Amino acid sequence: MRLREEFNGSIPPTSEYKLQLGDFLNEGGTSFVFLGEKLYKGDMHQTVVVKLAKTIEEITSARAKEYVKSHPDIFSDEARSLLKAEYSSYVVKLYDRGDFRGRPYLVMEYLPQWHYPNLEERLAYEAENIKSVDMSPRSRLSIMWKIASALQSVKCYIFNHRDLKPSNILFTYSEGRVRMCDFQTAISDNEEDWYDGVSFGSSVYSSPEEIRNAVRGAGKRLPTPKDSSGLYLERVGSNADLYALGLVFARISNPLIPVTSFPSHADKCDERAFYESVDGILGKLPDYSAHVRGIADFPGLPNRIKNDCIGSCKDVVKRICGKCITFDSVPSHFGRGRFESLGEIMTKLQDAVFAIDLHDHFKSAYQNPPDQNSKPGP
Numbered sequence: 579m580r581l582r583e584e585f586n587g588s589i590p591p592t593s594e595y596k597l598q599l600g601d602f603l604n605e606g607g608t609s610f611v612f613l614g615e616k617l618y619k620g621d622m623h624q625t626v627v628v629k630l631a632k633t634i635e636e637i638t639s640a641r642a643k644e645y646v647k648s649h650p651d652i653f654s655d656e657a658r659s660l661l662k663a664e665y666s667s668y669v670v671k672l673y674d675r676g677d678f679r680g681r682p683y684l685v686m687e688y689l690p691q692w693h694y695p696n697l698e699e700r701l702a703y704e705a706e707n708i709k710s711v712d713m714s715p716r717s718r719l720s721i722m723w724k725i726a727s728a729l730q731s732v733k734c735y736i737f738n739h740r741d742l743k744p745s746n747i748l749f750t751y752s753e754g755r756v757r758m759c760d761f762q763t764a765i766s767d768n769e770e771d772w773y774d775g776v777s778f779g780s781s782v783y784s785s786p787e788e789i790r791n792a793v794r795g796a797g798k799r800l801p802t803p804k805d806s807s808g809l810y811l812e813r814v815g816s817n818a819d820l821y822a823l824g825l826v827f828a829r830i831s832n833p834l835i836p837v838t839s840f841p842s843h844a845d846k847c848d849e850r851a852f853y854e855s856v857d858g859i860l861g862k863l864p865d866y867s868a869h870v871r872g873i874a875d876f877p878g879l880p881n882r883i884k885n886d887c888i889g890s891c892k893d894v895v896k897r898i899c900g901k902c903i904t905f906d907s908v909p910s911h912f913g914r915g916r917f918e919s920l921g922e923i924m925t926k927l928q929d930a931v932f933a934i935d936l937h938d939h940f941k942s943a944y945q946n947p948p949d950q951n952s953k954p955g956p
C-alpha cells in the first residue's frame with residue numbers, strides 16, 4: 579500500500595523510537611488502521627496499532643466529511659477520551675499521537691483479533707454460517723455481560739460513547755477479551771453537551787433522542803436546551819448508549835436479525851412506527867429458558883430453585899432489549915422506559931448465566947451419579 583511506503587520512508591524517529599507501519603488491518607469511516615512497530619534503540623520493539631486519518635477525498639460518508647471539515651484535528655477529542663480512560667481494562671490504550679503530512683494519527687494498543695477484526699465482522703460471519711456456528715446460550719450471555727461491563731467501565735471515565743456498535747467493539751473469541759474503540763464522539767458529563775445533536779456518528783444505533791435533536795437542530799451544535807430560535811432539545815443522558823447496547827445484544831442473540839429492520843431515523847420521530855419495528859426485533863429473539871427447562875424433571879430439587887432457574891432465563895434477552903430499545907429515555911405514553919443504568923442489565927445477565935450453570939451441574943450429576951462402590955481417595 580502506497581500510504582505505508584510513504585509513511586515508513588519519511589516519519590522521522592522521535593528521540594525514543596522509530597515508528598514503522600506493518601500490515602493493513604481495517605478501515606473505519608474516517609481512518610485507515612495498520613499494525614505498527616515501535617522500534618527502540620537496541621533490539622527493543624513493541625507491536626502497536628496506528629490509526630491514520632483519511633483525507634476528505636478518501637472519506638465516503640457525507641456526514642463524516644462535514645465533521646472532518648469542521649474538526650481538522652479529528653483525533654484530538656478521541657485522544658483526550660482515551661487518556662481519561664487510561665486505567666480502564668476495557669478501553670484500548672493510547673500510547674502516542676502525531677501528524678503525518680496533515681494526517682493526524684494515533685498509536686494504540688493492539689488487540690489481536692485472529693479471524694474477525696471486530697464484533698461486526700464476527701456477527702456477519704455467523705449470519706452467513708448460522709448452521710455451523712456452535713455457540714451456546716451461556717457463551718452468548720457471557721459475551722453480552724462482558725460488553726455491558728466494558729460499557730460500565732467506559733461510563734466511569736467518560737460519559738457517553740455515542741457511537742456504540744459492533745464495529746467499535748473489539749473481541750478476542752479465543753480469550754474472551756473485550757475492548758471498546760473509536761471514541762471520536764464520546765463526550766464527558768458537561769451539562770452543556772447533553773443537548774448536543776449527533777455530530778456524525780448518526781447510525782442506526784444512535785438513540786432516538788439524539789436523532790430527534792439532530793433533526794430539530796439540523797446538525798447544529800446547540801449548547802443549551804433552548805437555542806436562540808426557540809428550539810427545544812431533549813436531554814441526551816447517560817443511558818443514551820443503552821439504546822445501542824440493546825440492539826447489539828439483539829444481534830448477538832440472533833445474528834440473523836438484519837440491521838435494516840432496526841428503527842429508522844423516521845421511526846425515531848414517530849413512536850407508533852418505532853414500536854412496530856421494535857416488536858419485530860423482539861419477536862425474533864430466542865428464549866433461553868428452553869435450555870434449562872429440563873431442571874423441572876430433576877428429582878430432589880426444591881421447586882423454588884427450579885422456578886428461579888427457569889425464570890432467570892425466561893425471555894431474558896427480550897426483557898433486557900425491551901428496556902433498552904425505547905423511544906424515550908424515560909417512560910413515555912406507550913409505557914416503555916429505558917434502564918437508567920447498567921447495573922440491572924448486568925444482574926439479569928449474571929442470574930441467567932448462573933441458572934444455566936446450575937442446570938448443567940445438576941444435569942451432569944444426574945447423568946453421572948457418583949460410584950457408591952468406589953473407594954475414597956487418599
Ligand SMILES: Nc1ncnc2c1ncn2[C@@H]1O[C@H](COP(=O)(O)OP(=O)(O)O)[C@@H](O)[C@H]1O
Nearest residue numbers: 604606607608609611687688689695696745760
Ligand atoms: N486497537 C486496535 N486493535 C485491533 N484492531 C483495531 C484497533 N483499533 C481499531 N481497530 C480496527 O480498525 C477498525 C476501525 O477503527 P475505528 O477506531 O472504529 O475507526 P473509525 O473511527 O474510523 O471508525 C475497527 O473496527 C477494528 O477492526
Ligand SMILES: [Mg+2]
Nearest residue numbers: 606745746760
Ligand atoms: Mg469505528
